[in-house]
Amino acid sequence: MPKTSNSYLRAVADGLCDWGVEAFVYVPSSHAAPVIRDLEARGVRAVLANREEEAVGIAGGMRLAGVRAAIVMQDNGFGNALTALGTFTVAYHVGLPVVANSRGGVGEYNSMIQAISGAVPRLLEALGIPVHELSRRDPVESWRSTTSAAAELATIQHRPVVTLFDALDPAIAGAR
Amino acid sequence: MNRLEALERIESVTREWALVVTCGATAREMATVSRSERHLPLLDSMGLTCAVGLGVALGTTSHVGVVDGDGSLLMGFSILPTLATTRPANLTVVVLDNQQHASADGMASQAAQLDLAVACAGFGFAVDEVADGPALGRALERAVEARELRLVLARIEPGNAEGVPLLLEDPAVLASRFAAALEAPS
Numbered sequence: 001m002p003k004t005s006n007s008y009l010r011a012v013a014d015g016l017c018d019w020g021v022e023a024f025v026y027v028p029s030s031h032a033a034p035v036i037r038d039l040e041a042r043g044v045r046a047v048l049a050n051r052e053e054e055a056v057g058i059a060g061g062m063r064l065a066g067v068r069a070a071i072v073m074q075d076n077g078f079g080n081a082l083t084a085l086g087t088f089t090v091a092y093h094v095g096l097p098v099v100a101n102s103r104g105g106v107g108e109y110n111s112m113i114q115a116i117s118g119a120v121p122r123l124l125e126a127l128g129i130p131v132h133e134l135s136r137r138d139p140v141e142s143w144r145s146t147t148s149a150a151a152e153l154a155t156i157q158h159r160p161v162v163t164l165f166d167a168l169d170p171a172i173a174g175a176r
Numbered sequence: 177m178n179r180l181e182a183l184e185r186i187e188s189v190t191r192e193w194a195l196v197v198t199c200g201a202t203a204r205e206m207a208t209v210s211r212s213e214r215h216l217p218l219l220d221s222m223g224l225t226c227a228v229g230l231g232v233a234l235g236t237t238s239h240v241g242v243v244d245g246d247g248s249l250l251m252g253f254s255i256l257p258t259l260a261t262t263r264p265a266n267l268t269v270v271v272l273d274n275q276q277h278a279s280a281d282g283m284a285s286q287a288a289q290l291d292l293a294v295a296c297a298g299f300g301f302a303v304d305e306v307a308d309g310p311a312l313g314r315a316l317e318r319a320v321e322a323r324e325l326r327l328v329l330a331r332i333e334p335g336n337a338e339g340v341p342l343l344l345e346d347p348a349v350l351a352s353r354f355a356a357a358l359e360a361p362s
């Protein structure tokens with residue numbers, strides 16, 4: 001059975017739609033799946049990538065061609081994506097929004113994933129990539145407005161901008 | 177055919193195309209052939225050439241070419257199934273196969289021990305194998321006429337051209353010029 005969406009995950013998709021997303025490149029993750037399926041159901045063009053750096057190349061190429069394209073992924077894939085984010089999107093000033101579900105916090109069920117996910121905000125900051133984190137402390141409306149505003153920041157600053165959303169926290173996972 | 181001769185041939189038959197060019201000596205040699213704003217040299221993003229070319233092709237009606245190296249293609253090999261499942265008809269991938277990492281002190285690539293053309297054909301692509309300039313030119317012309325994603329595997333000599341200067345342009349300037357050239361109807 002596909003994972004059901006909830007108001008927070010719909011707000012992430014809403015935020016991308018408010019920005020005017022025309023296409024997205026994704027690497028599957030069960031906690032981003034509701035967002036991915038939601039965007040597809042709304043008719044946004046979806047491209048499946050096998051690796052996160054591939055997604056950076058494809059979505060970044062679309063941005064250069066003028067398409068409102070974003071990436072939807074899971075945060076443990078940023079290790080794969082770092083070189084591409086740095087040498088391509090940062091160096092070439094590609095305004096690419098990246099939206100990723102975060103792992104390793106409360107509600108986590110895997111023993112190893114925190115080892116990479118916990119470091120992701122600092123890894124991205126070390127590359128000069130702004131990170132906006134959405135958690136149980138943020139009202140559902142700001143999940144939408146922050147996702148959209150972060151994508152807009154990427155656009156106007158011509159730089160990648162990452163939004164991390166914690167869908168695993170029981171306060172979010174259990175929401176309707 | 178050496179790399180410079182291959183690039184000269186590519187430039188001469190792709191004047192209407194947008195070209196995404198792989199890193200290292202290939203980008204530098206292409207810049208000595210032409211400094212066209214239709215070229216996007218990826219100065220250090222090894223393994224990313226096909227992915228960027230795919231994204232550009234999905235976003236434009238212009239014909240898009242990727243000029244990749246065997247080492248770079250092998251590094252980003254997971255793009256091949258993605259290309260095979262998206263298949264933009266306005267994209268042509270040229271792999272300059274010298275069976276080595278010429279830009280990395282000529283160290284061998286695995287292409288020396290396996291046949292990239294067979295591997296690519298395994299994903300269902302139409303693959304043209306060429307080893308001289310005229311055949312390369314014909315394969316590129318055929319690629320546009322075919323209106324389907326095609327791969328051109330060009331066997332080239334090892335090594336780099338002598339005396340080619342570094343390409344030290346601001347990547348952000350290269351990208352914005354390239355984006356503007358895509359916007360302009362050709």
Ligand SMILES: Cc1ncc(C[n+]2csc(CCOP(=O)(O)OP(=O)(O)O)c2C)c(N)n1
Nearest residue numbers: 200220222245246247248276277278279280
């Ligand atoms: C991620 C990464 N690792 C290593 C390098 C170093 N490097 C630059 S060019 C190159 C070789 C590229 O080989 P190939 O694509 O076959 O092109 P050639 O130089 O042989 O024409 C290497 C290893 C790099 N630029 N990026």
